Amino acid sequence: MTTIRPEPLTAAAFVPFGDVLEATGTPDRMINEGLCARFHDRARLDFGPGGRPGISIFRAEPRSLPLTLSMVERHPDGSQAFIPMDAHPFLVVVAPDRGGTPGTPRAFLTAPYQGINLHRGTWHGVLSPLHPPGIFAVIDRIGDTPNLQEHRFRTAYQITT
Amino acid sequence: MTTIRPEPLTAAAFVPFGDVLEATGTPDRMINEGLCARFHDRARLDFGPGGRPGISIFRAEPRSLPLTLSMVERHPDGSQAFIPMDAHPFLVVVAPDRGGTPGTPRAFLTAPYQGINLHRGTWHGVLSPLHPPGIFAVIDRIGDTPNLQEHRFRTAYQITT
Numbered sequence: 001m002t003t004i005r006p007e008p009l010t011a012a013a014f015v016p017f018g019d020v021l022e023a024t025g026t027p028d029r030m031i032n033e034g035l036c037a038r039f040h041d042r043a044r045l046d047f048g049p050g051g052r053p054g055i056s057i058f059r060a061e062p063r064s065l066p067l068t069l070s071m072v073e074r075h076p077d078g079s080q081a082f083i084p085m086d087a088h089p090f091l092v093v094v095a096p097d098r099g100g101t102p103g104t105p106r107a108f109l110t111a112p113y114q115g116i117n118l119h120r121g122t123w124h125g126v127l128s129p130l131h132p133p134g135i136f137a138v139i140d141r142i143g144d145t146p147n148l149q150e151h152r153f154r155t156a157y158q159i160t161t
Numbered sequence: 162m163t164t165i166r167p168e169p170l171t172a173a174a175f176v177p178f179g180d181v182l183e184a185t186g187t188p189d190r191m192i193n194e195g196l197c198a199r200f201h202d203r204a205r206l207d208f209g210p211g212g213r214p215g216i217s218i219f220r221a222e223p224r225s226l227p228l229t230l231s232m233v234e235r236h237p238d239g240s241q242a243f244i245p246m247d248a249h250p251f252l253v254v255v256a257p258d259r260g261g262t263p264g265t266p267r268a269f270l271t272a273p274y275q276g277i278n279l280h281r282g283t284w285h286g287v288l289s290p291l292h293p294p295g296i297f298a299v300i301d302r303i304g305d306t307p308n309l310q311e312h313r314f315r316t317a318y319q320i321t322t
Binding site: 021032037038040043053055056057086087112113117126135138139142 | 200206242278294296
Protein backbone atom coordinates (compact mmCIF):
# COMPACT_ATOMS: atom_id res chain seq x y z
CA MET A 1 0.00 0.00 0.00
CA THR A 2 1.47 3.36 -1.01
CA THR A 3 1.77 5.83 1.82
CA ILE A 4 1.11 9.54 1.53
CA ARG A 5 2.42 12.05 4.02
CA PRO A 6 0.42 15.27 4.44
CA GLU A 7 2.05 18.52 3.38
CA PRO A 8 1.32 21.86 5.04
CA LEU A 9 -1.45 23.61 3.11
CA THR A 10 -0.21 26.62 1.16
CA ALA A 11 -1.92 28.62 -1.56
CA ALA A 12 0.97 27.91 -3.96
CA ALA A 13 0.86 24.16 -3.50
CA PHE A 14 -2.93 24.12 -3.77
CA VAL A 15 -3.15 26.04 -7.07
CA PRO A 16 -3.94 22.95 -9.20
CA PHE A 17 -6.87 22.06 -6.98
CA GLY A 18 -8.46 25.18 -5.57
CA ASP A 19 -8.16 28.23 -3.36
CA VAL A 20 -6.87 28.54 0.19
CA LEU A 21 -9.15 30.88 2.13
CA GLU A 22 -7.09 32.70 4.73
CA ALA A 23 -6.15 36.13 6.05
CA THR A 24 -2.61 36.44 4.72
CA GLY A 25 -0.69 39.19 3.01
CA THR A 26 -1.93 42.72 2.60
CA PRO A 27 -5.69 43.17 2.96
CA ASP A 28 -7.42 44.35 -0.21
CA ARG A 29 -9.13 47.07 1.81
CA MET A 30 -9.80 48.27 5.34
CA ILE A 31 -13.45 48.72 6.29
CA ASN A 32 -15.44 49.73 9.37
CA GLU A 33 -13.31 52.79 10.08
CA GLY A 34 -10.11 50.79 9.99
CA LEU A 35 -11.27 48.11 12.42
CA CYS A 36 -11.65 45.32 9.85
CA ALA A 37 -9.37 43.99 7.09
CA ARG A 38 -11.11 42.61 4.02
CA PHE A 39 -9.32 39.97 1.93
CA HIS A 40 -11.64 40.30 -1.01
CA ASP A 41 -13.22 37.67 -3.24
CA ARG A 42 -10.70 34.90 -2.66
CA ALA A 43 -12.53 31.90 -4.15
CA ARG A 44 -13.13 30.93 -7.78
CA LEU A 45 -16.78 30.02 -7.44
CA ASP A 46 -18.54 28.22 -10.29
CA PHE A 47 -21.97 26.70 -9.89
CA GLY A 48 -22.46 25.75 -13.53
CA PRO A 49 -25.56 25.95 -15.71
CA GLY A 50 -28.77 25.54 -13.75
CA GLY A 51 -27.05 25.79 -10.39
CA ARG A 52 -27.10 28.39 -7.66
CA PRO A 53 -24.93 28.87 -4.57
CA GLY A 54 -26.02 27.65 -1.17
CA ILE A 55 -24.58 27.54 2.32
CA SER A 56 -24.96 24.21 4.08
CA ILE A 57 -23.54 23.00 7.38
CA PHE A 58 -21.65 19.70 7.50
CA ARG A 59 -20.93 17.77 10.69
CA ALA A 60 -18.41 15.05 9.93
CA GLU A 61 -17.03 12.27 12.09
CA PRO A 62 -13.47 13.04 13.12
CA ARG A 63 -10.85 10.80 11.58
CA SER A 64 -7.35 9.98 12.75
CA LEU A 65 -4.06 9.17 11.08
CA PRO A 66 -2.97 6.78 9.74
CA LEU A 67 -6.05 6.70 7.51
CA THR A 68 -6.84 4.37 4.64
CA LEU A 69 -7.89 6.20 1.48
CA SER A 70 -9.88 3.87 -0.72
CA MET A 71 -11.81 6.38 -2.83
CA VAL A 72 -12.13 9.97 -3.96
CA GLU A 73 -15.02 11.85 -5.47
CA ARG A 74 -15.64 14.97 -7.51
CA HIS A 75 -18.49 17.33 -8.30
CA PRO A 76 -18.51 17.96 -12.04
CA ASP A 77 -21.09 20.73 -11.89
CA GLY A 78 -19.75 23.04 -9.21
CA SER A 79 -17.06 24.30 -6.87
CA GLN A 80 -17.23 23.40 -3.18
CA ALA A 81 -15.80 25.47 -0.32
CA PHE A 82 -15.20 24.21 3.22
CA ILE A 83 -14.93 26.70 6.07
CA PRO A 84 -14.04 25.13 9.42
CA MET A 85 -16.09 26.61 12.27
CA ASP A 86 -13.32 26.05 14.81
CA ALA A 87 -9.57 26.49 14.72
CA HIS A 88 -8.63 22.81 14.55
CA PRO A 89 -6.61 21.64 11.54
CA PHE A 90 -8.27 19.23 9.14
CA LEU A 91 -7.03 16.89 6.45
CA VAL A 92 -7.49 17.75 2.77
CA VAL A 93 -6.99 15.02 0.17
CA VAL A 94 -7.04 15.92 -3.52
CA ALA A 95 -5.90 14.30 -6.74
CA PRO A 96 -5.12 15.58 -10.24
CA ASP A 97 -7.34 14.40 -13.06
CA ARG A 98 -5.71 12.04 -15.52
CA GLY A 99 -8.10 11.70 -18.44
CA GLY A 100 -11.21 11.25 -16.36
CA THR A 101 -9.81 9.30 -13.45
CA PRO A 102 -7.74 10.52 -10.50
CA GLY A 103 -3.95 10.40 -10.51
CA THR A 104 -1.88 9.93 -7.36
CA PRO A 105 -3.53 11.73 -4.44
CA ARG A 106 -1.88 14.40 -2.34
CA ALA A 107 -2.73 15.18 1.25
CA PHE A 108 -2.56 18.57 2.98
CA LEU A 109 -2.91 19.50 6.61
CA THR A 110 -4.53 22.87 7.23
CA ALA A 111 -3.35 25.43 9.76
CA PRO A 112 -5.83 27.17 12.07
CA TYR A 113 -7.87 29.80 10.19
CA GLN A 114 -7.53 28.17 6.78
CA GLY A 115 -10.49 27.11 4.67
CA ILE A 116 -10.47 25.78 1.12
CA ASN A 117 -12.45 26.11 -2.07
CA LEU A 118 -12.21 23.13 -4.40
CA HIS A 119 -12.52 24.18 -8.00
CA ARG A 120 -15.28 22.61 -10.04
CA GLY A 121 -14.42 19.03 -10.90
CA THR A 122 -11.48 18.58 -8.51
CA TRP A 123 -11.05 15.02 -7.24
CA HIS A 124 -11.03 14.99 -3.42
CA GLY A 125 -11.39 12.79 -0.39
CA VAL A 126 -14.37 13.06 1.91
CA LEU A 127 -14.41 15.78 4.55
CA SER A 128 -11.90 14.71 7.20
CA PRO A 129 -11.76 16.70 10.41
CA LEU A 130 -9.22 15.44 12.92
CA HIS A 131 -11.00 16.80 15.99
CA PRO A 132 -14.61 16.82 17.17
CA PRO A 133 -17.19 18.14 16.48
CA GLY A 134 -16.11 18.50 12.84
CA ILE A 135 -18.49 21.30 11.89
CA PHE A 136 -17.96 23.21 8.62
CA ALA A 137 -19.86 25.71 6.53
CA VAL A 138 -19.95 24.49 2.95
CA ILE A 139 -20.61 26.76 -0.01
CA ASP A 140 -21.54 24.63 -2.98
CA ARG A 141 -23.93 24.12 -5.83
CA ILE A 142 -27.63 23.71 -5.21
CA GLY A 143 -29.21 22.07 -8.23
CA ASP A 144 -31.03 19.10 -9.65
CA THR A 145 -28.17 17.14 -11.22
CA PRO A 146 -26.46 14.29 -9.31
CA ASN A 147 -23.21 16.32 -9.40
CA LEU A 148 -21.18 13.43 -8.00
CA GLN A 149 -18.62 11.05 -9.46
CA GLU A 150 -16.85 8.54 -7.26
CA HIS A 151 -13.66 6.64 -8.00
CA ARG A 152 -12.58 3.64 -5.97
CA PHE A 153 -8.84 2.96 -6.11
CA ARG A 154 -7.70 -0.49 -7.21
CA THR A 155 -5.23 -0.36 -4.32
CA ALA A 156 -5.91 1.86 -1.33
CA TYR A 157 -3.45 4.49 -0.12
CA GLN A 158 -2.44 5.00 3.46
CA ILE A 159 -2.19 8.57 4.74
CA THR A 160 0.31 8.68 7.55
CA THR A 161 1.33 11.23 10.12
CA MET B 162 -28.10 56.39 26.81
CA THR B 163 -30.34 53.39 26.23
CA THR B 164 -28.73 50.09 27.13
CA ILE B 165 -29.21 46.88 25.20
CA ARG B 166 -28.50 43.49 26.69
CA PRO B 167 -27.50 40.71 24.26
CA GLU B 168 -29.90 37.80 23.86
CA PRO B 169 -28.74 34.26 23.04
CA LEU B 170 -28.85 33.79 19.26
CA THR B 171 -31.63 31.45 18.17
CA ALA B 172 -33.06 30.84 14.71
CA ALA B 173 -36.54 31.80 15.91
CA ALA B 174 -35.47 35.14 17.37
CA PHE B 175 -33.38 35.92 14.29
CA VAL B 176 -36.14 35.31 11.71
CA PRO B 177 -36.77 39.02 11.03
CA PHE B 178 -33.11 39.59 10.23
CA GLY B 179 -31.58 36.51 8.69
CA ASP B 180 -30.59 32.89 9.06
CA VAL B 181 -28.67 31.16 11.83
CA LEU B 182 -26.20 28.73 10.29
CA GLU B 183 -25.73 25.82 12.65
CA ALA B 184 -25.88 22.03 12.90
CA THR B 185 -29.09 21.58 14.85
CA GLY B 186 -32.07 19.28 14.50
CA THR B 187 -32.25 16.38 12.11
CA PRO B 188 -29.77 16.51 9.22
CA ASP B 189 -31.37 16.78 5.81
CA ARG B 190 -29.24 13.90 4.62
CA MET B 191 -26.32 11.70 5.56
CA ILE B 192 -23.44 11.58 3.07
CA ASN B 193 -20.02 9.95 2.81
CA GLU B 194 -21.29 6.50 3.80
CA GLY B 195 -22.94 7.82 6.92
CA LEU B 196 -19.90 9.68 8.22
CA CYS B 197 -21.19 13.19 7.54
CA ALA B 198 -24.47 14.96 8.29
CA ARG B 199 -25.56 17.60 5.77
CA PHE B 200 -27.81 20.44 6.95
CA HIS B 201 -28.75 21.53 3.48
CA ASP B 202 -29.05 25.01 1.96
CA ARG B 203 -29.65 26.93 5.17
CA ALA B 204 -29.19 30.53 3.99
CA ARG B 205 -31.46 32.77 1.93
CA LEU B 206 -28.82 34.12 -0.42
CA ASP B 207 -29.66 37.06 -2.68
CA PHE B 208 -27.01 38.92 -4.61
CA GLY B 209 -29.37 41.12 -6.59
CA PRO B 210 -29.22 42.20 -10.23
CA GLY B 211 -25.67 42.46 -11.55
CA GLY B 212 -24.15 40.81 -8.51
CA ARG B 213 -22.45 37.48 -7.99
CA PRO B 214 -21.47 35.61 -4.82
CA GLY B 215 -17.95 35.78 -3.46
CA ILE B 216 -16.10 34.44 -0.45
CA SER B 217 -13.92 36.97 1.33
CA ILE B 218 -12.02 36.72 4.61
CA PHE B 219 -12.50 39.40 7.25
CA ARG B 220 -10.14 39.97 10.16
CA ALA B 221 -11.78 42.30 12.65
CA GLU B 222 -10.45 43.91 15.81
CA PRO B 223 -11.95 42.21 18.86
CA ARG B 224 -14.36 44.37 20.84
CA SER B 225 -15.43 44.10 24.44
CA LEU B 226 -18.60 44.85 26.39
CA PRO B 227 -19.88 47.32 27.34
CA LEU B 228 -19.72 48.69 23.80
CA THR B 229 -21.06 51.97 22.46
CA LEU B 230 -23.20 51.54 19.34
CA SER B 231 -23.30 54.79 17.42
CA MET B 232 -24.19 53.54 13.95
CA VAL B 233 -25.50 50.66 11.87
CA GLU B 234 -25.24 49.93 8.18
CA ARG B 235 -26.98 47.85 5.55
CA HIS B 236 -26.28 46.42 2.13
CA PRO B 237 -29.28 47.14 -0.10
CA ASP B 238 -28.06 44.95 -2.96
CA GLY B 239 -27.19 41.69 -1.28
CA SER B 240 -27.23 39.26 1.62
CA GLN B 241 -24.11 38.85 3.76
CA ALA B 242 -23.12 35.72 5.67
CA PHE B 243 -20.52 35.58 8.45
CA ILE B 244 -18.89 32.25 9.32
CA PRO B 245 -16.57 32.42 12.33
CA MET B 246 -13.37 30.42 11.75
CA ASP B 247 -12.98 29.60 15.42
CA ALA B 248 -15.41 28.57 18.13
CA HIS B 249 -15.48 31.86 20.04
CA PRO B 250 -18.84 33.61 20.41
CA PHE B 251 -19.27 36.95 18.66
CA LEU B 252 -21.70 39.81 18.99
CA VAL B 253 -24.43 40.35 16.40
CA VAL B 254 -26.28 43.68 16.33
CA VAL B 255 -29.27 44.13 14.03
CA ALA B 256 -32.19 46.52 13.75
CA PRO B 257 -35.58 46.40 12.07
CA ASP B 258 -36.22 48.82 9.24
CA ARG B 259 -38.72 51.57 10.02
CA GLY B 260 -39.48 53.30 6.73
CA GLY B 261 -35.91 53.54 5.57
CA THR B 262 -34.14 54.10 8.87
CA PRO B 263 -33.33 51.60 11.62
CA GLY B 264 -35.61 51.07 14.60
CA THR B 265 -34.36 50.07 18.03
CA PRO B 266 -31.40 47.71 17.69
CA ARG B 267 -31.22 44.23 19.17
CA ALA B 268 -28.05 42.42 20.15
CA PHE B 269 -27.40 38.69 20.05
CA LEU B 270 -24.53 36.65 21.39
CA THR B 271 -23.65 33.60 19.31
CA ALA B 272 -22.85 30.18 20.69
CA PRO B 273 -19.85 28.21 19.40
CA TYR B 274 -20.52 26.77 15.92
CA GLN B 275 -23.09 29.37 14.93
CA GLY B 276 -22.77 31.58 11.88
CA ILE B 277 -25.28 34.02 10.48
CA ASN B 278 -26.62 35.15 7.12
CA LEU B 279 -28.06 38.66 7.10
CA HIS B 280 -30.85 38.97 4.58
CA ARG B 281 -30.47 41.59 1.88
CA GLY B 282 -31.04 45.05 3.31
CA THR B 283 -30.90 44.15 7.02
CA TRP B 284 -29.56 46.93 9.26
CA HIS B 285 -26.63 45.64 11.30
CA GLY B 286 -23.67 46.69 13.38
CA VAL B 287 -20.11 46.17 12.19
CA LEU B 288 -18.51 42.77 12.65
CA SER B 289 -17.80 42.43 16.36
CA PRO B 290 -15.73 39.47 17.49
CA LEU B 291 -15.11 39.32 21.23
CA HIS B 292 -11.87 37.33 21.02
CA PRO B 293 -8.77 37.53 18.84
CA PRO B 294 -7.97 37.00 16.03
CA GLY B 295 -11.52 37.74 14.80
CA ILE B 296 -11.30 35.88 11.49
CA PHE B 297 -14.48 35.13 9.51
CA ALA B 298 -15.38 33.86 6.08
CA VAL B 299 -17.89 36.23 4.52
CA ILE B 300 -20.18 35.26 1.66
CA ASP B 301 -21.56 38.40 0.10
CA ARG B 302 -22.22 40.26 -3.09
CA ILE B 303 -19.42 41.06 -5.50
CA GLY B 304 -20.52 43.88 -7.78
CA ASP B 305 -20.02 47.42 -8.94
CA THR B 306 -22.62 49.28 -6.87
CA PRO B 307 -21.69 50.97 -3.56
CA ASN B 308 -24.08 48.56 -1.79
CA LEU B 309 -23.74 50.39 1.52
CA GLN B 310 -26.02 52.66 3.55
CA GLU B 311 -24.95 53.92 6.95
CA HIS B 312 -27.13 55.37 9.68
CA ARG B 313 -25.70 57.26 12.63
CA PHE B 314 -27.96 57.28 15.69
CA ARG B 315 -28.90 60.65 17.16
CA THR B 316 -28.20 59.12 20.58
CA ALA B 317 -25.84 56.17 20.87
CA TYR B 318 -26.84 52.90 22.52
CA GLN B 319 -24.77 51.02 25.02
CA ILE B 320 -24.54 47.25 24.69
CA THR B 321 -23.89 45.75 28.08
CA THR B 322 -22.96 42.33 29.36
